[in-house]
Amino acid sequence: MKLMMTDQVGRSRTASSEYAQYACLDELLDLQWPRTEAAAELSFIITTQVMELYFKLLHHEWAAACAKLxxxxxxxxxxxxxxxxxVQDALIASWEALRTLTPAEFDEFRDAFGAASGVQSELYRDLEQALGVPYPSRPRLPSLEEAATKLLERRGLTEGWRDVYAHCAEYPELIDLGxxxxxxxxxxxxxxxxHLLSVWRSMGAKQGSAGTSGADWLARGVHQKYLPELWDVRTECWA
Ligand code: HEM
Structure with missing residues (x-):
């Protein structure tokens, strides 16, 4: 049985159960609007939405970690x-829902989303910022790199992670953090x-909807090292 509900701003709506109300399922399940009849478009839209939700959750966890640091x-x-x-493991596993997308299936709805591209994802940029990528034109956000660097400074470790990894036995807790x-x-x-593998599979080396060279451009990005100091110590700190 559907119940009539009124929310805080006086809008009426129906909700099927307390479960549906709690999780706002009526709203959530009304947000998938394929633009074509293509069978595979729904999986593309839902995977994008699921990933954006996980980006949001990950940002929440990382902001909490920054505050603790x-x-x-x-x-x-x-x-x-x-x-x-x-959350990140679930994000990586979410690619499975797109793993069978063929170029022919992708072509059936590709024109319908025009110049829309994941490049425009604000939450993705928030996460990159938290990992220390500078985006000077964006507002400052909690950064794991900055919060960790400041913590090491407060502990008198002037060479940052180099000091920690060169003396592992002295800093077990900081090694766990690193x-x-x-x-x-x-x-x-x-x-x-x-992402790059899915792109190769569904569109090969064609140009991206945002105008980049597509897979080639993404392949260069895969080589980017986030939190580079923690990668460098792996070369420097073992005699
Ligand atoms: C098979 C499906 C997909 C294809 C073919 C695809 C294709 C591409 C391409 C070609 C780019 C490069 C930029 C451009 O020119 O558009 C890109 C960037 C991006 N896509 Fe996708 N994408 C897919 C699925 C997704 C999904 C589900 C998400 C989830 C949110 C996503 C998020 C992103 C992000 C965040 C970027 C920017 C990456 C960066 O700046 O390094 N993509 N995508």
Whole structure:
């Protein structure tokens, strides 16, 4: 049985159950609008929406981790980062829903989204910013790289992660933090690798909808190292 509900601003709506009300399912399930009759378009739209929701959740976990680092709560930050790793694993696995998309299937709806492209994803840029990528034209956001650097400075470690990794036995908690941050950067890159594979599979080396060279352009991005200091110490700190 459907119930009539009135929300805080006086709008009426029907809701089928407390479950549907709690999770706003009526609204959520009304947000998928394929532009064509193509069978594969719904999976493209839903995968995009699912990933954007996970980007939002990941941003929430990383902002919490930054706040803990600012409070010198390293253990708490690691717990938040680990929760984030779970979200990132789900993000990487989400590519499975697009794994069978063939070029012919993609072509059936590609024109319908015009110049829309993931390049325009604000949440994706927020996450890159949190990993230390500078975007001077965007508002400042909590940054894991900055929060960790400041924490190491407060602990008198003037050479940052180099000091920590060169003396692992002295800093077990900071090593755990460094590895948890590295795990986040590693998973971010793995998402990009899976994206690149999906792009190759569904459109080969054709130009992207945002006007880039497509797979070629994305392949260059896969080589970008997030939190580079944590990659460099792997070369520098083992005699
Ligand atoms: C098989 C399906 C997909 C194809 C063929 C595809 C294709 C592309 C291409 C060619 C680009 C390069 C920019 C351009 O010229 O448009 C791009 C960028 C991007 N796409 Fe996708 N995409 C797909 C699915 C998705 C999904 C589901 C998401 C989820 C949100 C997504 C997010 C992004 C992001 C964030 C970028 C920017 C990457 C960066 O700046 O490094 N893509 N995509």
């Amino acid at each position: 600012d409070d010198n709560d390293v253990r708490g930050a690691i717990v938040d980062l680990r929760r984030g790793h779970g 590895e948890a941050l590295f795990d986040a950067a590693d998973r971010f890159t793995r998402w990009k690798q899976r």
